[in-house]
Amino acid sequence: MRAAWLICLKDLRARLRDRSAVLIGVVVPLGLAFIFNSIFSGISGASVINLGVVNADHGAVSQQFTSHVLPAVGRSGVIAIHPEATVTQARALAAKGKLAAVIVIPAGFSARVQAGQPASMQVIGNVDAPISAEVARSITESFAADLNRIRLSVATVAAGTTPLSPAQIQALAARAAAAAVPVAVNDVSAQTKELDQKSFFAAGMAVFFLFFTVQFGVTSLLEERNDGTLARLLAAPISRASILGGKLLTSFLLGVISMTVLAVATTLLFGASWGNPLGVAVLVVAAILAATGIMALIATLAKNAEQAANWQSVVAVILGLVGGTFFPVSQAPGVLSRLTFVAPQAWFLRGLGDLRGGSISAVWIPALAMLIFAVVTGGLAMTRLKRLAEM
Amino acid sequence: MKVLWIALANLRRMFRVRTNIFFVFVFPMVLILILGATFGGSASPRLGVVTTGSGPLGAALLRQLEQTPHLRVAAVSDPAALLTQVERGNMAAGVVIPPGYDGAVRAGHTVTLRYLARPDQSSQRLGETVRGAVARQAALLGAARFAVVQHAAPSFSVGLARATKISPVVPAVSVTQATAGTALFSRTLGQFDEGAWTELLLFLSSSP
Numbered sequence: 400m401r402a403a404w405l406i407c408l409k410d411l412r413a414r415l416r417d418r419s420a421v422l423i424g425v426v427v428p429l430g431l432a433f434i435f436n437s438i439f440s441g442i443s444g445a446s447v448i449n450l451g452v453v454n455a456d457h458g459a460v461s462q463q464f465t466s467h468v469l470p471a472v473g474r475s476g477v478i479a480i481h482p483e484a485t486v487t488q489a490r491a492l493a494a495k496g497k498l499a500a501v502i503v504i505p506a507g508f509s510a511r512v513q514a515g516q517p518a519s520m521q522v523i524g525n526v527d528a529p530i531s532a533e534v535a536r537s538i539t540e541s542f543a544a545d546l547n548r549i550r551l552s553v554a555t556v557a558a559g560t561t562p563l564s565p566a567q568i569q570a571l572a573a574r575a576a577a578a579a580v581p582v583a584v585n586d587v588s589a590q591t592k593e594l595d596q597k598s599f600f601a602a603g604m605a606v607f608f609l610f611f612t613v614q615f616g617v618t619s620l621l622e623e624r625n626d627g628t629l630a631r632l633l634a635a636p637i638s639r640a641s642i643l644g645g646k647l648l649t650s651f652l653l654g655v656i657s658m659t660v661l662a663v664a665t666t667l668l669f670g671a672s673w674g675n676p677l678g679v680a681v682l683v684v685a686a687i688l689a690a691t692g693i694m695a696l697i698a699t700l701a702k703n704a705e706q707a708a709n710w711q712s713v714v715a716v717i718l719g720l721v722g723g724t725f726f727p728v729s730q731a732p733g734v735l736s737r738l739t740f741v742a743p744q745a746w747f748l749r750g751l752g753d754l755r756g757g758s759i760s761a762v763w764i765p766a767l768a769m770l771i772f773a774v775v776t777g778g779l780a781m782t783r784l785k786r787l788a789e790m
Numbered sequence: 791m792k793v794l795w796i797a798l799a800n801l802r803r804m805f806r807v808r809t810n811i812f813f814v815f816v817f818p819m820v821l822i823l824i825l826g827a828t829f830g831g832s833a834s835p836r837l838g839v840v841t842t843g844s845g846p847l848g849a850a851l852l853r854q855l856e857q858t859p860h861l862r863v864a865a866v867s868d869p870a871a872l873l874t875q876v877e878r879g880n881m882a883a884g885v886v887i888p889p890g891y892d893g894a895v896r897a898g899h900t901v902t903l904r905y906l907a908r909p910d911q912s913s914q915r916l917g918e919t920v921r922g923a924v925a926r927q928a929a930l931l932g933a934a935r936f937a938v939v940q941h942a943a944p945s946f947s948v949g950l951a952r953a954t955k956i957s958p959v960v961p962a963v964s965v966t967q968a969t970a971g972t973a974l975f976s977r978t979l980g981q982f983d984e985g986a987w988t989e990l991l992l993f994l995s996s997s998p
Contacts, residue, residue, distance in 0.1 A: 583900055
């Protein structure tokens with residue numbers, strides 16, 4: 400045990416002196432997380448829709464819309480209402496993008512509605528804001544649908560009887576307006592079991608580069624074999640297991656140092672929030688073990704250190720991409736969203752996401768999945784390493 | 791001429807190392823593929839809908855939602871699974887049409903649908919789209935109910951059939967749509983185009 404520890408310390412010192420470990424373990428992931436965050440910060444965050452309203456009518460029905468319906472939506476924070484004087488002004492603002500959409504109520508609207516004649520409202524949307532225009536249209540259509548409900552109610556009743564007098568129609572309309580709406584929609588808040596953008600990039604980059612950081616451990620065994628120092632280690636009065644253990648311990652410790660520094664640095668410098676520290680620790684340890692196992696297995700399949708490093712990089716990149724460390728693949732269609740769980744990185748990010756929205760018990764399944772990766776690949780690597788150490 | 795031969799020899803040397811082939815060709819392609827599949831194409835949000843036990847009227851509401859533009863609707867079997875999907879971000883939001891929806895509407899009660907959304911902007915926006923689709927259905931259902939209450943129709947089904955039949959003919963309040971401004975990106979861009987040219991630039995500058 401002491402031998403393993405000594406070997407590990409020696410390797411750690413060598414790696415830290417050679418700045419590659421510091422670069423790959425800390426500097427590059429931190430830098431990339433910062434860059435990605437800066438690039439994407441403006442894009443995915445949805446902001447309030449600036450909605451222009453031109454009320455050329457001022458009748459009772461349009462007042463209902465502008466004084467009651469729109470402000471109610473405004474209170475939910477979805478829209479910011481900007482009354483505009485003329486359609487031309489409003490259209491110009493929409494064209495420039497200052498308003499995402501404009502709702503126009505033409506003159507005579509209320510009179511036409513009350514007379515039972517066809518009437519229309521117009522939504523002008525900025526061409527580059529189709530979602531905002533769609534929302535504006537939905538708000539307007541909800542209002543129109545409610546007006547139509549009254550009309551349709553009256554028409555349905557009138558269709559079954561002899562023609563009614565205007566007074567009767569008015570009375571019916573009043574009763575229809577007073578009738579309860581048959582279907583209502585109630586908002587139920589769901590929790591967020593997903594990392595926010597800053598945390599996503601921080602955790603994604605950290606776990607991506609983890610797979611590069613842990614390469615040093617077992618690859619150094621191959622290096623030592625080529626350099627001739629492995630023969631000396633084997634000749635020393637220490638067990639094979641200590642040598643193996645020391646190398647694997649190096650990988651593990653480098654991983655721990657890297658992840659800890661990244662977690663703390665991104666939290667303090669970028670405002671990322673990884674979540675409950677105990678849950679994060681469990682996930683991090685499981686991820687490091689999985690990464691060490693996979694990279695160790697690949698190293699045992701290679702003939703020399705350079706080949707091992709190449710193959711390990713290829714696998715790390717593929718797993719990182721598929722595992723959704725650069726961009727979330729959860730919304731991707733079909734196969735990709737299922738294929739992602741072949742990569743331990745996906746389990747790590749899933750664990751962090753679930754931890755965000757729930758209790759610490761959410762980390763057990765992802766941690767278990769990563770441990771299975773670790774045990775299977777680590778076990779295979781160990782059997783191959785034993786043969787390697789005997790050569 | 792010699793320059794060409796030297797270049798060729800170097801190329802051959804480079805491609806003898808298999809991992810170089812990966813990093814120069816395969817990796818960019820995979821990156822473009824994944825970027826395009828995830829972000830390219832329509833930006834339509836996914837809405838999960840639970841309709842178990844909601845009857846024919848529930849199915850009609852589902853169809854109404856499916857016909858809404860800029861919305862991808864996926865049927866989900868139970869509310870708990872839908873909640874998990876929404877929380878994880880796999881679905882933008884969810885609508886639960888309660889079991890017994892059909893019977894309750896016919897009996898004259900007001901039914902409340904649950905809209906599952908995360909407390910963020912995009913989910914709130916989607917709520918307005920959902921409300922619009924529901925309002926269109928509610929117009930027909932309200933008319934049918936009103937006809938029954940006013941004794942103009944013997945049953946809800948008859949009332950609904952009549953309302954559905956005359957709805958296209960009744961002068962309606964409609965919403966017309968127009969767009970203003972010039973588009974930033976051409977409409978002919980495909981799903982993978984944007985990822986492709988940015989990745990081309992990235993890998994041109996990073997090639998060995």
